[in-house]
Amino acid sequence: MHPAMPELPELPELPAVMALHGVARNYAWGSPTAIPRLQGQKPDGRPVAELWFGAHEDDPSPTADGETTLAAVIAAQPVPMLGVDVAEEYGNRLPFLVKLLAAAVPLSIQVHPNRPQAQHGFAAEQARGIPRDAPDRNYRDANHKPELLYALTPFEALCGFRPIERTLALLDALGVPELGEVAALLSGPDGLRAAFVHLLSLPDPSGIVAAVLDRCAQLGDDYPACGPASAVRRAAAAFPGDVGVVLSLLLNHVRLEPGEAIFLGAGNVHCYLDGLGVEVMANSDNVLRCGLTPKHVDVAEVLAVTDFTALAEPRCPVRAEGSGAGVDVEFDVPVPDFAVTVVDLDAHRGRRDVDRPRPHVVLCVAGAVDVAALGAETLRDTVRLQPAQAAFVPARDAGFTLAGSGKVVLATTGSVAAPSAGATEQI
Numbered sequence: 205m206h207p208a209m210p211e212l213p214e215l216p217e218l219p220a221v222m223a224l225h226g227v228a229r230n231y232a233w234g235s236p237t238a239i240p241r242l243q244g245q246k247p248d249g250r251p252v253a254e255l256w257f258g259a260h261e262d263d264p265s266p267t268a269d270g271e272t273t274l275a276a277v278i279a280a281q282p283v284p285m286l287g288v289d290v291a292e293e294y295g296n297r298l299p300f301l302v303k304l305l306a307a308a309v310p311l312s313i314q315v316h317p318n319r320p321q322a323q324h325g326f327a328a329e330q331a332r333g334i335p336r337d338a339p340d341r342n343y344r345d346a347n348h349k350p351e352l353l354y355a356l357t358p359f360e361a362l363c364g365f366r367p368i369e370r371t372l373a374l375l376d377a378l379g380v381p382e383l384g385e386v387a388a389l390l391s392g393p394d395g396l397r398a399a400f401v402h403l404l405s406l407p408d409p410s411g412i413v414a415a416v417l418d419r420c421a422q423l424g425d426d427y428p429a430c431g432p433a434s435a436v437r438r439a440a441a442a443f444p445g446d447v448g449v450v451l452s453l454l455l456n457h458v459r460l461e462p463g464e465a466i467f468l469g470a471g472n473v474h475c476y477l478d479g480l481g482v483e484v485m486a487n488s489d490n491v492l493r494c495g496l497t498p499k500h501v502d503v504a505e506v507l508a509v510t511d512f513t514a515l516a517e518p519r520c521p522v523r524a525e526g527s528g529a530g531v532d533v534e535f536d537v538p539v540p541d542f543a544v545t546v547v548d549l550d551a552h553r554g555r556r557d558v559d560r561p562r563p564h565v566v567l568c569v570a571g572a573v574d575v576a577a578l579g580a581e582t583l584r585d586t587v588r589l590q591p592a593q594a595a596f597v598p599a600r601d602a603g604f605t606l607a608g609s610g611k612v613v614l615a616t617t618g619s620v621a622a623p624s625a626g627a628t629e630q631i
């Protein structure tokens with residue numbers, strides 16, 4: 205719990221629904237077409253990897269008038285914007301961040317810290333005077349970064365360590381002699397850690413990378429291991445000779461259909477390969493890389509934060525909310541920082557009332573949707589959203605309504621008081 209908040213001066217009333225401008229990040233791995241097309245814009249040839257909607261200090265979303273940002277609005281009036289419980293628990297800070305993410309080239313194989321690790325790592329780097337934007341910096345902030353990826357198109361990813369017996373079967377099917385030591389280590393004590401450390405410690409991985417790629421290049425799409433083999437080929441094309449090509453064989457290869465999602469908790473080693481989706485995460489930008497990257501790799505720190513528990517099912521479970529035709533999809537997320545619900549307005553006959561008094565980011569992903577505050581006799585401060593546009597609804601109002609045709613992703617906070625039992629390491 206954070207210290208009691210100081211008294212704030214009276215401030216002018218702000219709109220009950222605030223349109224947000226997304227902040228684009230043009231990382232090299234981004235798709236030049238996916239996000240612009242969703243926006244209804246002509247691509248200009250530059251990669252658009254991410255579009256941020258939120259209040260992260262590095263890129264807070266400007267409000268519609270362009271005169272302020274969501275972060276500044278929340279800082280000025282934290283309790284009306286966030287609600288008392290959220291404001292107290294998260295230090296007057298919106299605890300989640302929403303992004304559109306479009307990958308055309310594999311991202312780094314990466315892992316995110318839990319909160320105590322992030323707090324310790326951030327404080328240590330601050331004490332050493334490492335600038336927050338330094339290329340060799342591990343911790344950009346003091347927060348953890350669990351995240352959910354909801355697929356808008358077919359989406360390919362590597363997510364969590366595959367159970368050992370299944371990876372041994374894969375290595376046996378591939379029949380690459382150079383993988384013999386990896387298989388032996390997997391079969392021994394603490395096998396996932398041992399195999400992972402071995403690969404990251406190779407002084408020259410080029411030989412094993414070449415052998416694995418040569419074998420995977422021979423396999424057709426009807427081969428039982430075609431998914432992991434395609435991931436190897438995709439990774440090697442983008443990062444030739446990188447040890448991440450072989451590390452990918454230890455991870456679950458996942459092909460999401462539109463509407464499916466994966467959840468990545470602290471310590472989960474993962475990599476997005478291709479596709480367009482919505483990412484909702486704790487409000488952090490902490491990334492530790494271990495493969496498929498020309499950027500800084502701190503092997504010791506990666507090993508310190510990695511969770512070597514096998515993940516049998518990477519897909520995020522869902523629970524239905526509503527009844528009859530108007531059933532929403534709510535993902536079962538085991539952290540309190542965020543909750544994610546997908547609402548299809550066509551299934552609700554064009555209108556859906558939301559009565560949870562929490563801060564919400566509403567992101568339109570299809571159609572045209574009006575977001576308006578519920579109040580008194582009329583709807584107030586209506587904001588119309590097209591695909592790839594978002595609005596923020598403060599916690600101060602009893603609720604809001606969605607009207608129109610299409611689909612939105614609602615991001616809000618989870619239960620501050622009672623996180624799930626599975627979330628103890630994250631909190």
